Amino acid sequence: GQSLEQPSEVTAVEGAIVQINCTYQTSGFYGLSWYQQHDGGAPTFLSYNALDGLEETGRFSSFLSRSDSYGYLLLQELQMKDSASYFCAPVDQTGANNLFFGTGTRLTVIP
Amino acid sequence: DAGVIQSPRHEVTEMGQEVTLRCKPISGHNSLFWYRQTMMRGLELLIYFNNNVPIDDSGMPEDRFSAKMPNASFSTLKIQPSEPRDSAVYFCASSFGPAGGYNEQFFGPGTRLTVL
Numbered sequence: 001g002q003s004l005e006q007p008s009e010v011t012a013v014e015g016a017i018v019q020i021n022c023t024y025q026t027s028g029f030y031g032l033s034w035y036q037q038h039d040g041g042a043p044t045f046l047s048y049n050a051l052d053g054l055e056e057t058g059r060f061s062s063f064l065s066r067s068d069s070y071g072y073l074l075l076q077e078l079q080m081k082d083s084a085s086y087f088c089a090p091v092d093q094t095g096a097n098n099l100f101f102g103t104g105t106r107l108t109v110i111p
Numbered sequence: 112d113a114g115v116i117q118s119p120r121h122e123v124t125e126m127g128q129e130v131t132l133r134c135k136p137i138s139g140h141n142s143l144f145w146y147r148q149t150m151m152r153g154l155e156l157l158i159y160f161n162n163n164v165p166i167d168d169s170g171m172p173e174d175r176f177s178a179k180m181p182n183a184s185f186s187t188l189k190i191q192p193s194e195p196r197d198s199a200v201y202f203c204a205s206s207f208g209p210a211g212g213y214n215e216q217f218f219g220p221g222t223r224l225t226v227l
Contacts, residue, residue: 031213042202042218043154050213087154091213101146103153 002026004102011108020073022088030091032071038084083109115219123225129191136205146202193226
C-alpha cells in the first residue's frame with residue numbers, strides 16, 4: 001500500500017526559516033520529489049532526492065532519509081511569494097515515473 | 112515551448128452529460144499523466160501513459176471514466192455520464208525519459224470541471 005503524511009497547514013514569518021516534514025510508505029521506493037502549487041495554479045517541480053542527504057537549490061533545500069521513510073523541505077529567507085501548497089511526492093518504482101501526491105501542506109507567510 | 116496545453120480551461124455541465132477534456136503534452140515528452148485534484152482527496156493520479164500506451168489506470172475511479180492517447184501529441188479524458196462528485200480540477204502532465212528513472216513532470220494549467 002501507499003501512504004503519505006504531511007502537516008496540513010504551516011504559518012511562518014517573512015524572512016524566517018520553515019521546515020515541512022513528510023513521512024511516506026510505499027513499495028518500490030525510488031526517490032522523493034517536492035512540488036509547489038500556488039492558489040489557482042498548477043504544481044511545479046522544486047526538487048528531487050534519490051539519495052539520502054540534503055539537496056540545496058537556492059533558498060530551498062530538501063532532505064531524505066530512506067531508512068526512516070522521511071524527508072523534509074526547508075525554505076529559508078521566506079518571502080511572501082512562498083505562500084503556496086507544497087507536496088512531497090514519493091516516486092513509486094512499481095509504476096516507474098509515477099508519483100503519488102496527497103493533500104499537501106499549505107504554507108502561509110505573514111509579514 | 113508552449114508547455115502542456117489543456118482545454119477547455121473551465122467546463123460547466125449538467126449531471127448525465129458527457130465531458131471530454133483534452134491535453135497536448137510538451138513536444139518530445141513520452142509520458143503523460145492525468146490527475147484530479149479536490150480539497151478532500153488532494154492530487155490523485157488517474158492514469159499514466161508511456162509512449163502512448165496506458166501503463167497504469169488503477170486510479171481511474173470507475174467505468175464512467177476513460178482516457179485515450181491516439182498519438183504522441185494528444186490525449187483525452189472522457190467522463191460519461193458525468194456526476195456532481197466529478198467536480199474537480201483535472202490536470203494533465205508530461206515528462207521525458209526512460210522508464211525506471213525519475214523525470215520531472217510538467218503540469219498543464221488544468222481544467223476546472225463543475226457538474227451541476
